Amino acid sequence: MSLSLTSELVSLPGIGPARARQLRQHGLFTVADVLWYLPYRYEDRSNPTPIGSLTVPDVAVTVVGEVCDVRERRARTRNLHLVEALVQDHTGAIPVVWFNQPYVAKSLKPGTRLWLYGTVRLAKSGWGLQLVSPEWEVEEDKEPLHLGRVVPVYRRLGPLGGRFLRSLAARILQRVDIGPSLLDEVLPPGYPPLAQAFARVHFPELTGGQDEATRLWQELARRTSPFHRRLALEEFAGLALVLEKTRAARERIPAPVCQVSDRERAWARAMLPFPLTAAQKRAVAEIVADLQKPTPMARLLQGDVGSGKTVVAALACLVVLASGYQVAFLAPTEVLAQQHFATLSRLFSPTPFPVLVLTGSMFAAEKAEVREVLAQGQPALVVGTHALLEETVAFPRLGMAVVDEQHRFGTSQRQKLVEKGASPHLLVMTATPIPRSLALSLYGDLEVSVLDELPPGRKPVRTVIRERDALPRLLDFIRREVAEGGRVYWVFPVIEESEALSLKALKAHERALKRLLPEIPCGTVHGRMAAADRDRVMRAFAAGEVSVLFATTVIEVGVDVPEASLMVIENPERFGLAQLHQLRGRVGRGRRRSFCVLLLGENVSPEARKRLEFFAATNDGFAVAEEDFRLRGPGEFTGLRQWGRPEFRAASFFVHQQELELARRLVRTLFSQGRQQELERGLLLPPSLGQEIPPA
Known part of the structure; x- marks a missing residue:
């Protein structure tokens, strides 16, 4: 019986309603779902070890032998049902025991030849070795599945173990019809067809000479085999299709066309407090070119802490305001919104354009006044928090939305702000350096401008481990x-699984440190505080009323305090490198020489210490980002789930960067050839990724 990729598993012989229900509970509905449930590792069970050479316990081995004897008994002490066998080959014999598996005795008879794979243990008696609960397979003429080959190992799904899942995958691959796909037609050399990729990912074959077999084995372990790369390419093509459709839809929408004249250039020169860096000039040119087009700009401005993103954004706002439109500037916290309001008010003072602020803590009358100004449609720049997203806030002539610290907002919030205008331009900013491969996926529908140099005079922060x-x-x-005259941040980790205990520990530690620093005014902020109380303490720290601020990572994105010259981070081994870099960026913003002290916890592993030594040795945010991405993966690095991005089954942003970029190129080429719908029909995607592709 031939199966299609969409065939339900209940249609497979041997899968009854109860078993199909178990599979559905774990997300396996169709044949394609099982194909995308990939092995997480492999075991080489192809080379049997002679029984006579087994001398060391606690090692996993494959043996081939003949059953000499099979017996059943019950252990008196623990009420266990034991099946015991003696298996021999031409070099010797070894006892084998299975616990609570009575069916084994019914399946094995003296004279049966077996393949076995398991761990050799010292017998309970202390005399000799035995194989304990090994996997076994009768040696037959047909190709072995569970032994005698490179065997796929699957993560258990409730009652469904690896042996069942291996058999299920094999039965499906024998029956399923995976025809050639459009992507197969345009692939460069080195990528197998999709059908072969699925077959060999589940059941690899170590063919060829010893060197070739060793290379393939290493590639399987690293998920870089041609078969893994082909499946990764399929998934990345699905993501590229989503992004390309988003881009194409945006390019069909008319946007405010902004003009630049000598008047705007004069205002810009009056606004600038210092000369722009070369990177800032490049970013401004890229953004202004987008603003002059009749389609909406969608651009990411990416730069390390202190690289001057706000000034670049202000010049973009000037171009939009001077063309008669409004600008909404969204910040993640009230403290940051007030800081941007102060900075932008100062920058725009030589121009005729008002800068407003709108936050949740403002009095109702103040909010109403701002809403009234905006409702008139006059050119104005309003800085605000989530209060900008409220339905009562209207922008009759919204020309551009600016989103600061983009990773703090979900896609839906960004979209909600954009939808307040007809088709405004969009500028999103992040101070979290992002590796190129991840930027292509997270922000693949955006053009990217990078600020990769700091303004002159900024002193690097010296980082030490203590x-x-x-x-x-x-x-x-x-x-x-x-x-x-300096000020100090002292940061504590909060463990999400036990946040209450972590905050209790923070308060106890804070009290102890205050006793050690009785002469210094101290304050505390953490995520459980009311926003108004947290902002009050942050403002006191900025004003110098508080000199040492004890905090959790809520200060990762916070107020700019030029006097802050020391960052102490407790238990830095609990943080990711990118987060440590964000925290370090809170200091070194003024003229003072600044320091970051990593105060180690107890029993820090050699791996964690090596990671922290790497961090202490560089201030390059992009180098830190690459290393953090390599160590922790994209989900940990950016909070990937809030983006609505799928979890890939084969693809890895770090391992398969070549496939990510190839998928983008292939999809763009097929789009330009008018083959979008053909591509969309032909991609074989995991369910989570397939649901990401919106209708044409």
Whole structure:
């Protein structure tokens, strides 16, 4: 019986309603679902070890032998049902035991030749070795499935173990019809057809010489085999299709066309407090070119902490305002919104354009006044928090939406702001350096401008690693910094699984440190505080009323305090590198020489210490981002789930960067040839990714 990719599993011989229900509970509905449930590792069970050479316990081995004897008994102490067998080959014999598997005794008879794979243990008696609960397969003429080959290992799905899942995948591959796809037609050499990729990902064959077999085995372990890469390409093509359709839809929409004249250039020169860096000039040119087009700009402005993104965004806002449109500037916190409001008010003071602020904590009358100004449709720049997204806020002539710290907002929030205008331009900004491969996926529907240099005069932050016994010297250093006008952040990790306990520990630690620093005014902020209370403490720190701020990572995106010259991070091994870099960016914003102290916890692993040493040795945010991405993956790195991006089955943003870029090129080429619908019909995608593709 031939199966199609959409065949339900209940149509497969041997899969009854109860078994089909178990599979559905774990997301396996169709033949394609099983094909995309990939092995997470492989075991080489192809080379049997002679029984006589087994001398060391606690190693996994494959043996081939003949059953000499099979017996059943019950263990008196633990009420276990034991099946015991003796298996021999031409070199010797070994006892084998299975626990609570009575069917084994019914299946094995003396004289049966078996393949076995399991762990050799010391017998309970202390005399000799035995195989404990090994997987087994009767040696027959047909090709072995579970032994005698490279065997796929699957993650268990409730009661469905690896042996069942392996058999299910094999039965499907024998019956399913996976025809040639459009992507197969345009692939460069080195990529197998999709049907072969699925067959060999589930059941690899180590063919050829020893060197070729070794290479393929290493590729399987790293998920870089041609078969893994082909499946990754299929998934990335699905993502590229989503992004290309988004881009194509945007290019069909008319947008406000902005003009630049000598008047705007004069205002820009009056606004600038210092000369632009080469990177800032390049980014401004790219953004202004987009604003002059009749289709909506969608651009990411990416730059390290302190690279001057706000000034670039202000010049973009000037172009839009001077063309008669309004600008909405969305910030993730009230403190950051107020900071942007102060900075932009100062920058725009030489121009005729008003800068407004709208946050949730404002009085109702103040909010109403801002809404009334906006409703008149006059050119104005309004900075705000989520309050900008409320239905009562109207923008009759919204020309551009600016979203700061983009990773703090979900896609739906970004879209909600954009929909307040007819088809406004969009500029999103992030201070989190993002590796190129991840930017292509997270922001694939956006053009990217990068600020990769700091303004002159910014001093790099010196980062040091210290053990707990350095605390007295650290406290002395804090006293000197505060006496000289500096301010200090002291950051504690919060473990999400036990946030209440973490905050209790934070408060206890804070009380202990305050006793050690009685002469210094201290404050505390954390995520459980009311936003108004948190903002009040942050403002006190900015004003110098508080000199040491104890905090969780809520200060990762926060107020700009030029006097802050020391960042102390407790238990830095619990943070990702990108997050450490964001925290370090809170200091070094003024003229003072600044420091970041990584205060280690107890029993830090050698791997964690090596990671922190890498961080301490560089201030390059992009180098930190690449390393963090390599170590932690994209989900941890960016909070990928809030983007609505799927979880891939084969593809890895880090491992398969070549396939990601190839998929983008192939999809764009097929789009330009008018083959979009053909591509869309032909892609074989996991369910989570297939649902991402919107209708044409």
